[in-house]
Amino acid sequence: MTETTPRTVSYLEHWDRTEPFDPPAVLAELVRTRPLTRMEYPDGHIGWLATSHDLAREVLSSQAFSHRFYDTHLPVTKKGEIFPGVPIVPGGFIHMDPPDHTRYRNLLSREFSARATTAYTPRVAELTAAQLAEVRAQGSPVDLLPAFIRPLSMRVLCEVLGVPFDTGSPILYALSDSATNVDVSVEEEREAGTKAYFLLMDLVGKARVEPGEHVLGRLAADAELTDREITNMLLIVFAAGFASCEGALASSLLALLHHDDQLKALRAAAAGGGAPAIEAMVEELLRYTSVNQFQIFRTALSDVELGGELIREGEVVTVALPSANRDPVKFACPDALDLGQEASAQLAFGYGVHACVGQRLARLVLSESLAALTVGLPELALDVPVEEVPVRLTTPVLSVLRLPVRF
């Protein structure tokens, strides 16, 4: 299939997912025929959409492209509207470029380094076992979203960050839900953000006096950071981390429950105690599910050549991670879930200086929990036909609204 006529896709076209296991059909078509194409953004801006693995890496690793917010084009709300300009706040590193970004990022990288993640491992295993015991106590059938996926993702983040689960989690759940529920207005979303901001600000104030062994405590011990900077850094880590962790765990479980042979392969590897084997399988699940579906974008800082096209200064390039992860040039079986497939080149965590800082922790949570659930619940199966599982298809992070299982 080859297409020679340039085509302008609309923003909503690349967002309009209809299938739980496959990105929108237009992405599968473009990655094969026209990996860099023009895209019309909600405000009428004609920017670009990059769908291949090579282009995704090129855009995300190039200093010619910025992650700062500019006034127009993006971001859009969950309903497809344009937000009014989003100011860059102190500590709001996710939308800064180097060197501003580097300063904050380095402080967090050490919190999620290989060594730090190894130190988190026994506690993540304990939290996973406790949550599995809770699932057993609730009995079969059960909805795994509230019984396992959400509380485990929240507990791990609360402990690592230094937020007391009992008092903090209701506020943080509300923040995350306000960002993903299409029925929540921009005002309600702001209100949830303000409550979370004051929760963290208060904890930072306390940690200045009594730091504690967690991310918040160690940041609070740094006299060069203001309370506002630390609070905004933590808000970003929570916002970027919780929904993605929850979505990746939910989507991976759904994919496994729908592909019984793959579920059995993972269970066999986990029962054999093979950590490297499970880790490789998790890469394939991350590739196949690609839960961060939208809103990965960069703006050209000057005229720049990309994929044989001239990108003009100020034009936005959206990078479609789900299609980069299904690029037939890169992966042997791009559209199948094949846990035996080599998938370490997957881009579900992004790439370049903004690549997910919590990716080792995310991999740890996925490996521990998928192993524990599949081995600990040998009869685990969906309790409804797969078509009846309500999947949150058109939010930036793919997830489910319920995951009814029996065991």
Ligand code: HEM
């Ligand atoms: C499987 C779960 C996860 C997935 C799929 C995921 C995915 C991503 C992606 C795609 C990006 C890049 C965004 C961009 O380039 O525009 C990102 C960035 C980020 N992620 Fe994750 N993430 C996950 C879990 C986590 C966890 C557990 C944490 C925190 C503990 C975390 C914290 C962050 C932060 C802070 C950034 C911004 C990094 C920066 O701008 O320097 N993520 N993540």
